[in-house]
Amino acid sequence: HFNTMQNHLDILPKEEWLNKDQKPYYIFGPCSAESPEQTMETAKQIAAEYPNATYRAGIWKPRTRPNNFEGAGEQGLDWLKSVKQETGLKISTEVADAHHVEACLKAGVDVLWVGARTTVNPFSVQAIADALQGVDITVFIKNPIVPDIQLWMGALERINQAGVKKLGAIHRGFHFHNSEPYRNLPRWEMPLEMMGQYTNLPMICDVSHISGKPQLIPSVAQKAMDLNMQGLMVETHITPEKALSDAKQQITPSSLKKLIDGLILRSPTA
Numbered sequence: 001h002f003n004t005m006q007n008h009l010d011i012l013p014k015e016e017w018l019n020k021d022q023k024p025y026y027i028f029g030p031c032s033a034e035s036p037e038q039t040m041e042t043a044k045q046i047a048a049e050y051p052n053a054t055y056r057a058g059i060w061k062p063r064t065r066p067n068n069f070e071g072a073g074e075q076g077l078d079w080l081k082s083v084k085q086e087t088g089l090k091i092s093t094e095v096a097d098a099h100h101v102e103a104c105l106k107a108g109v110d111v112l113w114v115g116a117r118t119t120v121n122p123f124s125v126q127a128i129a130d131a132l133q134g135v136d137i138t139v140f141i142k143n144p145i146v147p148d149i150q151l152w153m154g155a156l157e158r159i160n161q162a163g164v165k166k167l168g169a170i171h172r173g174f175h176f177h178n179s180e181p182y183r184n185l186p187r188w189e190m191p192l193e194m195m196g197q198y199t200n201l202p203m204i205c206d207v208s209h210i211s212g213k214p215q216l217i218p219s220v221a222q223k224a225m226d227l228n229m230q231g232l233m234v235e236t237h238i239t240p241e242k243a244l245s246d247a248k249q250q251i252t253p254s255s256l257k258k259l260i261d262g263l264i265l266r267s268p269t270a
């Protein structure tokens with residue numbers, strides 16, 4: 001029975017999980033958890049405006065070049081746990097292997113995502129799928145860094161075949177040697193093709209990794225909403241200029257509020 005799952009994903013209706021308390025679905029928080037204070041203070045400011053948002057913070061950071069900040073590691077899960085207890089926000093982080101998945105499940109992480117550097121590798125995706133076998137958790141799959149739609153589809157199918165039914169995709173743009181003015185070219189036709197292939201697949205736009213700079217974020221976010229995507233991921237940091245990763249693209253919680261207030265959202269009946 002090869003290929004029986006092709007172009008079919010067994011996903012729960014998004015009104016039952018993704019858009020239960022919020023529409024659009026928001027994932028806000030820093031690129032990386034850097035310290036207990038930075039993790040908590042950013043979360044408190046986000047929770048004050050968006051209590052139904054999911055809080056993001058990278059714990060294990062896959063940096064392109066070595067000798068950069070590689071993430072706080074497992075201690076960061078304790079910081080995220082405190083965020084969940086004190087603010088009530090749902091917590092999320094990136095997983096790249098089975099050990100990450102197990103540590104997150106133990107810590108009560110609500111939402112996992114597979115990063116763009118992992119989606120390209122079916123061995124890694126399958127190891128994550130095996131660790132998620134039969135687990136009831138929300139998982140998002142970022143598009144691979146290269147514009148290969150089959151890899152993106154394959155990763156979604158592997159995780160879905162493990163039994164994950166709260167499943168969505170994140171569009172974070174595609175890497176080209178020169179993609180100015182973007183950090184990663186959006187190539188909007190690719191997420192649109194995914195939304196056509198799997199009509200029940202939620203699509204979240206990671207506006208930060210597409211834009212690479214705050215100035216581009218509003219237009220990218222508006223475009224995602226105009227294309228009827230289900231939500232936004234925005235990297236948010238209390239002091240972006242001091243961030244240990246992706247300092248150039250992160251915005252403050254007050255800039256985040258301006259961004260969201262400025263969006264023109266489709267009416268539910270449109």
Ligand code: PEP
Pocket residue numbers: 031058062114115116117142172206209
């Ligand atoms: C991130 O979300 O901080 C990240 C590393 O993203 P990506 O996998 O899309 O590069």
Ligand code: MN
Pocket residue numbers: 031032235245246
């Ligand atoms: Mn980042």
